[in-house]
Amino acid sequence: MTLSPLKMKRTHSVKNVIEGAIKACLIASSAIAVLVTVGIIFSLIIQSVRFFSEVSFFDFLFGIEWKPQSVTEIGGGKVSGVFGAVPLFVGTFLISFIALLVAGPFGIFSAIYLSEYAGDRKRALIKPALEILAGVPTVVYGFFAAIVIAPNIRGLGSALGFNVAAEAAISAGIVMGVMIIPLVSSIVDDVISAVPISLKEGAIGLGATRSETVRHVILPAALPGIAGGMLLAASRAVGETMIVVMAAGLAAQLSFNPLEAVTTVTVQIVLALTGDQEFDSAKTLVAFALGLTLFIVTLTFNLLGNWIVNRYKEAYD
Amino acid sequence: MTNKPHPLSMASLPGLDKRYRAEKRFKFAGVLAVFSSLAFLGFLIVAIALKSAGAFQTYEVEILVKKEKYLELRDQPFIFLQSTMRYNLSGVVNGQAMREAVNMVVDGAEIDLLDHIENLQQNTRADGLGSYSVWVTLSNRVVSALSKQDIGTNLTARQQAWVEGWVANNKVRQRFNVGFLTNGDSRDPERAGIGSALVGSAFMLLVCMVLSFGVGILAAIYLEEFAPKNKYTVFLEVNINNLATVPSIIFGLLGLSVFLNLFGLPRSAAIVGGMVLALMTMPTIIIASRLALQSVPLSIREAAFSVGASPLQTVFHHVLPLALPGMLTGTILGMARAIGETAPLLMIGMLAFIVEAPDNIFDPASVLPVQIFLWAESPERGFEEKTAAAIIVLLAFLLVMNLTAIILRKKLEKKW
Numbered sequence: 099m100t101l102s103p104l105k106m107k108r109t110h111s112v113k114n115v116i117e118g119a120i121k122a123c124l125i126a127s128s129a130i131a132v133l134v135t136v137g138i139i140f141s142l143i144i145q146s147v148r149f150f151s152e153v154s155f156f157d158f159l160f161g162i163e164w165k166p167q168s169v170t171e172i173g174g175g176k177v178s179g180v181f182g183a184v185p186l187f188v189g190t191f192l193i194s195f196i197a198l199l200v201a202g203p204f205g206i207f208s209a210i211y212l213s214e215y216a217g218d219r220k221r222a223l224i225k226p227a228l229e230i231l232a233g234v235p236t237v238v239y240g241f242f243a244a245i246v247i248a249p250n251i252r253g254l255g256s257a258l259g260f261n262v263a264a265e266a267a268i269s270a271g272i273v274m275g276v277m278i279i280p281l282v283s284s285i286v287d288d289v290i291s292a293v294p295i296s297l298k299e300g301a302i303g304l305g306a307t308r309s310e311t312v313r314h315v316i317l318p319a320a321l322p323g324i325a326g327g328m329l330l331a332a333s334r335a336v337g338e339t340m341i342v343v344m345a346a347g348l349a350a351q352l353s354f355n356p357l358e359a360v361t362t363v364t365v366q367i368v369l370a371l372t373g374d375q376e377f378d379s380a381k382t383l384v385a386f387a388l389g390l391t392l393f394i395v396t397l398t399f400n401l402l403g404n405w406i407v408n409r410y411k412e413a414y415d
Numbered sequence: 416m417t418n419k420p421h422p423l424s425m426a427s428l429p430g431l432d433k434r435y436r437a438e439k440r441f442k443f444a445g446v447l448a449v450f451s452s453l454a455f456l457g458f459l460i461v462a463i464a465l466k467s468a469g470a471f472q473t474y475e476v477e478i479l480v481k482k483e484k485y486l487e488l489r490d491q492p493f494i495f496l497q498s499t500m501r502y503n504l505s506g507v508v509n510g511q512a513m514r515e516a517v518n519m520v521v522d523g524a525e526i527d528l529l530d531h532i533e534n535l536q537q538n539t540r541a542d543g544l545g546s547y548s549v550w551v552t553l554s555n556r557v558v559s560a561l562s563k564q565d566i567g568t569n570l571t572a573r574q575q576a577w578v579e580g581w582v583a584n585n586k587v588r589q590r591f592n593v594g595f596l597t598n599g600d601s602r603d604p605e606r607a608g609i610g611s612a613l614v615g616s617a618f619m620l621l622v623c624m625v626l627s628f629g630v631g632i633l634a635a636i637y638l639e640e641f642a643p644k645n646k647y648t649v650f651l652e653v654n655i656n657n658l659a660t661v662p663s664i665i666f667g668l669l670g671l672s673v674f675l676n677l678f679g680l681p682r683s684a685a686i687v688g689g690m691v692l693a694l695m696t697m698p699t700i701i702i703a704s705r706l707a708l709q710s711v712p713l714s715i716r717e718a719a720f721s722v723g724a725s726p727l728q729t730v731f732h733h734v735l736p737l738a739l740p741g742m743l744t745g746t747i748l749g750m751a752r753a754i755g756e757t758a759p760l761l762m763i764g765m766l767a768f769i770v771e772a773p774d775n776i777f778d779p780a781s782v783l784p785v786q787i788f789l790w791a792e793s794p795e796r797g798f799e800e801k802t803a804a805a806i807i808v809l810l811a812f813l814l815v816m817n818l819t820a821i822i823l824r825k826k827l828e829k830k831w
Contacts, residue, residue: 113725117725117726117727120727121637121641121727123633124633124634124636124637124641125637127629127630127631127633127634127637128633128634128637128638128642128651128701129651130630130634130697131634131651131654131655131658131697131698131701132650132651132654134658134669134694134697135654135657135658137669137673138661138665138666138668138669141668141669141672141673142665142668144672145672203448204448204451204452205448206448207444207445207447207448207449208445208448208449208452210445211442211445211446211448211449212449214445215442215445215446224449224453227453227456228449228452228453230456231452231455231456233751233752233813233817234456234459234755234810234813235754235755235756235757235784235809235813236755236757236758237755237757237784237787237788237791237806238459238463238755238787238806238809238810239459240788240791241463241787241791241802241803241806242459242462242463244791245466245791245799246459246462276452276455279452307434307435307437307438308438308441308442309437309438309440309441309442310434310437310438312441313441330660333660334660336662337661337662337663337664337665338662339662339663339664339757339758340757340758340788343758343788344788344791344792364662364664364758367664367668367762368664368758368761368762371671371761371762372761372766385668386668386672389664389665389668392662392664392665393661393662393665396660396661396662397657397661400657400660401657404656
């Protein structure tokens with residue numbers, strides 16, 4: 099005897115079962131994001147622990163000698179003196195710093211122009227055009243930096259009497275800077291438009307010109323937000339891989355000179371994992387230790403940057 | 416001072432003209448920043464396009480092959496080539512001249528000759544001598560001499576004379592290099608093409624799209640329509656936003672240690688690449704899809720509820736169809752990012768030298784951006800224009816994808 103639909107209990111209806119299953123699917127899908135994060139953290143940590151069982155943690159973090167090619171197996175003992183990552187950190191810092199020196203002024207001035215001077219129609223044209231810069235694949239930038247920018251900078255340098263290395267930090271840095279101009283520009287644009295209009299109106303009302311309003315009122319008010327934005331841009335620069343793999347140096351060199359070839363954390367990760375080595379040796383495991391460092395640094399920059407930007411926006415709400 | 420300003424006008428304020436000049440300078444700095452950024456983009460595209468020009472065309476020369484020589488020597492390809500070159504070029508008297516003669520055509524031209532003749536047995540010349548006429552690709556050296564119009568640079572005197580003779584007799588023709596779009600990778604720049612890389616990219620993109628679109632919109636629906644506002648969902652959101660900013664190379668490390676070492680999936684296969692890229696693009700798609708869902712007005716949901724639809728029916732029958740164009744746009748943009756991504760693919764071993772196009776998603780594959788990277792790193796000069804040409808193809812794909820997204824948004828998206 100079949101039950102009349104009206105007498106069915108809700109819990110027994112097929113519809114409820116199916117809806118429950120679909121909902122479980124939805125929850126599972128969003129849980130994948132967490133799973134990925136957990137996967138990243140665990141895989142990095144597990145392999146890093148294996149690496150640090152062979153190499154001392156302090157040697158890695160504070161050593162200034164990076165020569166992974168010259169690792170020799172000393173039966174069971176710890177390897178020392180070849181995995182000092184300081185030159186990589188310095189190289190990464192140097193190239194990212196150059197990139198921010200390029201992206202900062204260009205990005206900030208573009209944002210000021212777009213938000214304060216360009217009309218709606220110009221803005222609707224220029225903003226997507228700038229975004230193209232962020233959409234160009236990094237392997238293209240890398241090729242461009244290595245084939246076009248680097249030789250030109252080298253030629254310019256020798257004309258001025260400087261000795262520029264073939265894979266100078268400056269060429270990778272400049273191209274990377276251009277790549278993150280749209281990022282800086284859109285964050286600064288956001289930040290500037292969060293400044294209350296009353297501040298702007300006050301300045302204009304007192305007879306300030308537009309540029310005076312921007313320089314004396316808007317920029318000081320937006321400064322914390324801009325600083326947060328630069329932190330986000332820095333995180334992007336630090337994690338960038340292809341441009342530096344193709345246009346920066348491969349050998350580690352502890353130098354702050356932008357005209358010399360330096361190497362970066364990401365370059366060494368690629369180098370460690372693209373050879374034919376055994377997967378279990380310290381030479382390849384070091385990639386995960388470097389990856390973990392990179393992950394921690396970019397995560398810190400991002401969290402901090404977002405926190406500053408959001409706090410700043412809330413302050414004016 | 417003929418036009419002295421009125422004492423009460425603004426222009427009479429002390430230092431005002433100076434301030435106006437500062438204003439102009441400031442605005443100019445803004446214009447300059449925008450203009451130079453765009454100029455850099457233009458410079459990049461033009462410079463690469465100029466470098467790529469040579470790769471899209473190929474030069475061929477008409478070679479005559481005697482039928483009896485073909486029948487006699489077809490089992491000894493290289494000797495066959497030598498005899499053919501001797502027949503076609505005058506003055507091949509010693510070993511040195513023979514080497515120069517063979518260097519006029521692309522490496523492996525003997526196989527091309529035999530292939531052509533086998534496929535075109537009937538295509539004999541009508542001169543009664545029974546010889547075949549075959550078009551053979553010229554070697555890189557001859558091509559660069561021809562395209563630069565100065566024959567003297569890389570060729571010996573004898574070779575120059577031959578080239579001039581060919582040109583004078585109209586034996587050289589210029590063609591669109593179909594092989595560049597259909598061939599696989601090769602050690603010879605003349606033969607290298609992006610055909611198999613395109614197939615690999617297509618497979619990888621397919622895997623990436625199925626996974627990231629499926630998971631992405633389901634996650635977005637949950638977060639936007641069903642998730643209660645509590646600390647778990649806040650954590651989930653923070654998590655997704657942070658994943659979107661993790662450097663791509665980290666995803667490569669994840670793929671290496673989980674997909675390859677833990678699950679034992681094949682190295683450099685399209686499926687692994689697609690999975691890694693899917694994880695990478697998923698956060699972007701979730702964020703875009705949530706925005707699309709948010710833009711569907713509440714009244715649609717209320718109307719559905721009021722006629723007795725369950726929450727799931729409301730979402731899947733009414734909200735989702737309206738939000739789908741926005742989600743698709745976000746997905747296409749995510750795919751456009753994924754197609755140019757290189758770094759994570761290097762981590763999962765996708766940089767092997769692979770000639771054949773993959774047959775399925777488990778075959779070792781090469782993809783377009785990695786092919787670009789490999790060619791760019793190659794020391795051989797001939798690959799430079801190939802690299803540039805492959806970049807132009809990649810940029811063309813990106814352009815098409817982005818335009819599709821823009822048109823889709825314009826056509827389908829509703830303004831409420």
